[in-house]
Amino acid sequence: MSLLSTHGLLAGYGDMRALHGIDFAVDPGETVALIGANGAGKSTLLRAIMGLLPVAAEMVQFDGKPVGGTAPHRMVQSGVAIVPEGRRLFSGMTVEENLRVASEHAAAPHNTPWTQERVYDLFPILREKARTPVENLSGGQQQMVSIGRGLLAQPRVLLCDEISLGLAPRVVREIYAALPQVTAQGTALVLVEQDVGLAKQASQRLYCLLEGRVTLEGQSSDISRDDISAAYFGASHALD
Numbered sequence: 718m719s720l721l722s723t724h725g726l727l728a729g730y731g732d733m734r735a736l737h738g739i740d741f742a743v744d745p746g747e748t749v750a751l752i753g754a755n756g757a758g759k760s761t762l763l764r765a766i767m768g769l770l771p772v773a774a775e776m777v778q779f780d781g782k783p784v785g786g787t788a789p790h791r792m793v794q795s796g797v798a799i800v801p802e803g804r805r806l807f808s809g810m811t812v813e814e815n816l817r818v819a820s821e822h823a824a825a826p827h828n829t830p831w832t833q834e835r836v837y838d839l840f841p842i843l844r845e846k847a848r849t850p851v852e853n854l855s856g857g858q859q860q861m862v863s864i865g866r867g868l869l870a871q872p873r874v875l876l877c878d879e880i881s882l883g884l885a886p887r888v889v890r891e892i893y894a895a896l897p898q899v900t901a902q903g904t905a906l907v908l909v910e911q912d913v914g915l916a917k918q919a920s921q922r923l924y925c926l927l928e929g930r931v932t933l934e935g936q937s938s939d940i941s942r943d944d945i946s947a948a949y950f951g952a953s954h955a956l957d
């Protein structure tokens with residue numbers, strides 16, 4: 718049984734259906750990438766799992782229980798956290814203060830709980846910047862705070878929405894290099910990622926979405942560039 722899974726997940730915005738029956742799963746300690754063109758439904762899938770969109774209870778299972786439509790703060794308390802697109806940090810507050818707020822709403826800690834010190838060990842620059850207001854940080858440093866905040870919620874699954882967006886390649890490498898330390902603790906990672914090469918490299922499995930449907934799913938190391946092109950654009954638009 719997977720730690721987190723969706724079953725024929727339907728979700729959308731008002732009358733507009735954005736997801737048309739998504740079957741998705743992630744296991745403890747696994748990194749799963751979600752790829753797909755703009756508007757494919759990747760962020761919507763994360764939002765639907767997180768309880769930010771109305772979905773039927775049985776369409777999302779966490780730890781063997783139906784949790785679809787559970788309020789986001791309850792999802793966090795039960796062990797599912799999100800690093801949202803655009804970071805959404807509390808401006809006017811320091812790095813330390815942003816991290817502290819996350820700890821206040823955390824799930825019950827597991828064996829090796831995340832602490833501010835462990836987040837600083839993961840991203841040492843944040844220790845130096847602990848007293849700096851987050852708006853004075855670089856984009857990459859802000860993203861590190863956002864990931865740290867997600868970890869301090871003590872998640873068993875961390876959903877990451879485009880954490881590389883707008884960052885320099887060197888910074889992206891630095892952030893991605895830290896992720897194996899997260900999964901080593903048994904935390905599962907779901908990475909929405911526009912950079913297909915990076916997604917493939919960082920994950921054990923990947924899913925490609927197209928227009929709200931899964932068009933490809935498999936072991937990242939087994940999937941070829943042609944498979945991805947066909948799944949990404951639809952078979953009739955395959956590259957090469």
Ligand SMILES: Nc1ncnc2c1ncn2[C@@H]1O[C@H](COP(=O)(O)OP(=O)(O)OP(=O)(O)O)[C@@H](O)[C@H]1O
Pocket residue numbers: 730733735753754755756757758759760761762
């Ligand atoms: N708040 C919203 N209100 C109405 N429609 C929305 C909203 N957010 C997304 N959509 C629509 O839902 C569909 C899926 O969008 P979603 O943001 O999940 O795609 P995505 O794969 O995450 O793409 P991107 O890389 O652009 O974030 C699109 O058709 C999009 O226009």
